[in-house]
Amino acid sequence: MTVDLERLGRSLKRVQHRDHRALDAALRETGISLVQWDALRAIDRAPGSSAHALAAASFQSDQAFGTLASRLVSAGYIERRPGPGRRIEHHLTTDGHDALDAGRRATDRVWRALFGSLDSEQRMTLQLLLDRLLASEPGDDAG
Incomplete structure (x- = not known):
């Protein structure tokens, strides 16, 4: 039996x-978008990271992440702090942690439904x- 790769x-x-x-529909009910929640997750996983590292972790360009981070600062979800040299570090605020937690509850429901037809x-x-x-x-030849 062959599998059609396309x-x-x-x-x-x-x-x-x-x-x-x-996910976007469920997160909208919490007041954040999927892109915002993804950025909050990236910051939560690596607090103090640079915009460049967070852009890569959230599948965005540096410029797109910079714009998003500015919106997250304005919304009170994150704060930027000076780091070593010229580096700017990103951290979640209390509101950011709350939004992340609300998003996790919403996304958990979505994923339970998405993968519900599969057993463990x-x-x-x-x-x-x-x-x-x-x-x-x-x-690559690996795999």
């Missing part, structure tokens, strides 16, 4: 698109397969 790639994209739409063993298999795909760059 169909496989499209299926991954469709699942991701459905996931993003559902199937979820583990899917995670292992995705980890394997992510362990090598396209074109």
Whole structure:
């Protein structure tokens, strides 16, 4: 049996698109967008990080993250502090932690629904397969 790789790639994209739409709708109810929540998660995972590191962690350009960070500062979710040299560090505020927690509750509901048709063993298999795909760059011989 052969697998149509184009169909496989499209299926991954469709699942991701459905996931993003559902996450964005659930997060909107908490008052933040998926992009904002992703940035808050990145800052929470690595407090004090530079804008460049956070942009990479949240799949954005440096310029897009800078604009987003300014909006997050204005909303009271993050603060910027001087770091070593010219570095500017990013930290969550209390409101930022609250927004992140509300987002986690909302996204947990979405993910439970998205993966609800898979049992625990199937979820583990899917995670292992995705980890394997992510362990090598396209074109690598690994995998």
